[in-house]
Amino acid sequence: xxxxxxxxxxxxxxxxQQGGGDGPGRRLITYLEPGGLGGGLPTAGTTVLAVxxxxxxxxxxxxxxxxxxxxxxxxxxxxxxxxxxxxxxxxLYTAPLLLVAVGACISTRAGVFNLGQEGQLLIGALxxxxxxxxxxxxxxxxxxxxxxxxxxxxxxxxxxxxLMHRWRGVNIVVxxxxxxxxxxxxxxxxxxxxxxLQETRLGNATVSPQSNKLPEGALLGSLGQYPNLQINxxxxxxxxxxxxxxxxxxxxxxxxxxxxxxxxxxxxxxxxVRVAAMAGAALALSGAFAGxxxxxxxxxPVGTNRLQAGISTNIGWDGLLVALVARxxxxxxxxxxxxxxVLRSGGGFLAATGVPAFLVDVVKSLLVLxxxxxxxxVAAVRRRKEARRASAQAAxxxxxxxxxx
Amino acid sequence: xxxxxxxxxxxxxxxxxTVPLAFAACGEYLAERAGTVNISxxxxxxxxxxSSVAVASATGSATVxxxxxxxxxxxxxxxxxxxxxxxxxxTFVVGLVLNTLVLGLTSYLITTxxxxxxxxxxxxxxxxxxxxxxxxxxFVERWPAYLLIGLIPxxxxxxxxxxxxxxLRAVGxxxxxxxxxxxxVNRRRRQALLWCGAxxxxxxxxxxxxxxxxxxxxxxxxxxxxxxxxxxxxxxxxGRTLLGCAxxxxxxxxxxxxxxxxxxxxxxxxxxxxxxxALLAMVVFATKDREPRALGAAFERGTT
Numbered sequence: 150x151x152x153x154x155x156x157x158x159x160x161x162x163x164x165x166q167q168g169g170g171d172g173p174g175r176r177l178i179t180y181l182e183p184g185g186l187g188g189g190l191p192t193a194g195t196t197v198l199a200v201x202x203x204x205x206x207x208x209x210x211x212x213x214x215x216x217x218x219x220x221x222x223x224x225x226x227x228x229x230x231x232x233x234x235x236x237x238x239x240x241l242y243t244a245p246l247l248l249v250a251v252g253a254c255i256s257t258r259a260g261v262f263n264l265g266q267e268g269q270l271l272i273g274a275l276x277x278x279x280x281x282x283x284x285x286x287x288x289x290x291x292x293x294x295x296x297x298x299x300x301x302x303x304x305x306x307x308x309x310x311x312l313m314h315r316w317r318g319v320n321i322v323v324x325x326x327x328x329x330x331x332x333x334x335x336x337x338x339x340x341x342x343x344x345x346l347q348e349t350r351l352g353n354a355t356v357s358p359q360s361n362k363l364p365e366g367a368l369l370g371s372l373g374q375y376p377n378l379q380i381n382x383x384x385x386x387x388x389x390x391x392x393x394x395x396x397x398x399x400x401x402x403x404x405x406x407x408x409x410x411x412x413x414x415x416x417x418x419x420x421x422v423r424v425a426a427m428a429g430a431a432l433a434l435s436g437a438f439a440g441x442x443x444x445x446x447x448x449x450p451v452g453t454n455r456l457q458a459g460i461s462t463n464i465g466w467d468g469l470l471v472a473l474v475a476r477x478x479x480x481x482x483x484x485x486x487x488x489x490x491v492l493r494s495g496g497g498f499l500a501a502t503g504v505p506a507f508l509v510d511v512v513k514s515l516l517v518l519x520x521x522x523x524x525x526x527v528a529a530v531r532r533r534k535e536a537r538r539a540s541a542q543a544a545x546x547x548x549x550x551x552x553x554x
Numbered sequence: 555x556x557x558x559x560x561x562x563x564x565x566x567x568x569x570x571x572t573v574p575l576a577f578a579a580c581g582e583y584l585a586e587r588a589g590t591v592n593i594s595x596x597x598x599x600x601x602x603x604x605s606s607v608a609v610a611s612a613t614g615s616a617t618v619x620x621x622x623x624x625x626x627x628x629x630x631x632x633x634x635x636x637x638x639x640x641x642x643x644x645t646f647v648v649g650l651v652l653n654t655l656v657l658g659l660t661s662y663l664i665t666t667x668x669x670x671x672x673x674x675x676x677x678x679x680x681x682x683x684x685x686x687x688x689x690x691x692x693f694v695e696r697w698p699a700y701l702l703i704g705l706i707p708x709x710x711x712x713x714x715x716x717x718x719x720x721x722l723r724a725v726g727x728x729x730x731x732x733x734x735x736x737x738x739v740n741r742r743r744r745q746a747l748l749w750c751g752a753x754x755x756x757x758x759x760x761x762x763x764x765x766x767x768x769x770x771x772x773x774x775x776x777x778x779x780x781x782x783x784x785x786x787x788x789x790x791x792x793g794r795t796l797l798g799c800a801x802x803x804x805x806x807x808x809x810x811x812x813x814x815x816x817x818x819x820x821x822x823x824x825x826x827x828x829x830x831x832a833l834l835a836m837v838v839f840a841t842k843d844r845e846p847r848a849l850g851a852a853f854e855r856g857t858t
Contacts, residue, residue: 214666319836327829334826505665510658517651525641
């Protein structure tokens with residue numbers, strides 16, 4: 150997975166994480182190490198070990214609760230990769246996950262931690278559904294307008310947090326988090342309110358808390374129908390987004406400034422980066438990608454093609470986890486999003502084996518820990534070793550210095 | 555008369571919904587004063603709720619369950635502290651993962667196990683509970699609720715008056731300076747998370763073996779986030795934080811009671827009220843000045 154050359158070369162010595170508190174305007178922004186995988190072989194080894202531990206723990210959990218781990222693994226596999234329909238559903242889940250993750254890569258690289266993708270995704274889906282159901286534009290144009298509307302809406306929703314931070318110093322992490330709950334209720338409100346998006350009543354039919362079905366023209370079609378395998382347009386959009394953003398981050402001036410901003414905002418300011426505007430734009434852009442993910446979910450077959458309060462099924466949260474595991478590298482996010490897609494579509498098949506599908510959430514979070522902890526742990530051990538060596542060398546060296554005085 | 559009865563009922567239900575929030579808010583307040591935005595308070599409450607019911611079912615004692623709920627909170631606080639303050643992984647990342655993990659784990663375990671219901675007993679304070687309107691709200695509670703009488707002043711004293719609390723606040727405001735004076739910054743933060751875990755676990759356990767007597771999937775349903783909102787609403791002061799909890803508890807009680815009273819208010823609006831309130835409070839009061847300076851920022855020696 151040595152995919153790209155990033156601004157920070159992979160395999161270089163792990164850089165100490167930025168401590169915060171960099172001037173009053175920036176202190177709420179948190180840092181992640183946006184560099185490469187770092188640490189080289191020890192990290193890779195520890196990661197493999199940690200993943201193994203996570204899988205063993207999950208199997209033990211299944212066994213301890215009276216299930217059969219091998220059945221569970223088989224069901225996960227059958228439901229996600231065992232056949233073309235299973236593959237189709239895996240790929241359909243991968244697309245929105247990847248889009249959310251690409252957005253998260255952008256904001257986190259800029260040193261802004263967006264915790265509200267779930268809400269931005271819902272707002273995107275809401276805007277997309279509204280446009281698709283209300284505008285009388287024919288065919289593909291409608292789809293395009295819906296996708297753009299979703300991006301704008303998601304970006305604006307995230308932008309609100311950015312504005313609140315800029316004007317009133319509101320903590321971005323907390324505001325994006327709280328805005329998620331607002332978004333959830335907003336969507337719930339929209340789909341239970343007849344004059345907004347609730348299903349139209351035909352005769353005496355009862356209506357559900359959901360919107361009408363989107364018109365055919367607004368649905369993302371399958372590009373190419375191989376024997377039962379559907380490659381949905383959404384996947385192509387997501388892959389394209391990942392590649393474009395990866396190239397922009399690695400090669401463009403914007404990407405360099407973004408990364409510099411995340412690594413050292415003070416240096417970025419001195420270098421003439423308009424810090425606040427850049428960080429705000431990064432947050433809005435990550436919201437826009439989450440919004441697009443919402444529209445793609447809505448218009449693709451796994452999203453029921455209706456706006457429902459539960460349409461997101463935590464894809465916003467999961468997309469964020471994908472970005473974490475991929476350590477904010479859009480290209481690395483592709484295989485990770487696929488892995489999460491596998492867990493999602495495989496999870497549906499678990500119940501048949503008597504193992505509750507909630508197991509997938511446990512596996513997912515253990516895997517995230519298994520990917521996130523090792524690089525940091527290896528770096529910490531190395532740092533401690535270096536400090537010990539430094540102090541061992543410094544001690545005798547100081548004596549002649551003092552003697553010379 | 556009937557209106558007064560209704561008022562009394564709503565107040566009583568509001569008080570019952572406030573108690574778990576108040577426990578967790580005391581913990582979250584202390585953790586945030588030390589500089590950690592502890593997102594995983596949701597996980598601590600949910601884990602506390604689950605383990606209290608599981609242990610109560612195994613031992614037959616709701617009180618033992620309550621202690622188990624606290625213990626799980628402490629364990630989660632330990633894990634969170636070590637990951638975010640020893641290994642220096644982004645604290646929001648840690649919180650998010652722990653929330654996912656605990657939600658998945660408890661939802662999984664509840665479907666594969668059946669637990670007997672147990673509840674801690676109720677204490678009616680003799681004369682006082684007969685006070686009209688507020689009597690039922692304040693003096694008819696499950697017994698752990700009365701622990702708040704001791705825990706609130708204790709938390710306040712710990713933060714505002716004790717030596718440890720002075721160091722804790724220093725760690726939250728100016729970790730570099732605290733480090734220079736020889737305070738182990740990350741150790742203080744880990745200790746704060748243990749206290750937060752114990753109280754949040756207790757809050758979750760109170761919800762489960764106190765009020766409900768059983769565990770259901772995702773039974774805390776975002777109460778941890780409400781607690782974080784309460785601390786922000788309270789501008790990092792304990793009194794106002796608890797006031798925020800009471801407001802949120804009452805809003806919740808109203809949401810449950812209004813349909814029965816025949817008042818149709820928008821239910822989405824009532825669900826969202828606490829979050830909206832917290833956001834507005836942040837925007838209007840510009841809490842920047844009151845917030846611990848180093849809130850949410852990881853500390854590592856020698857990076858400044």
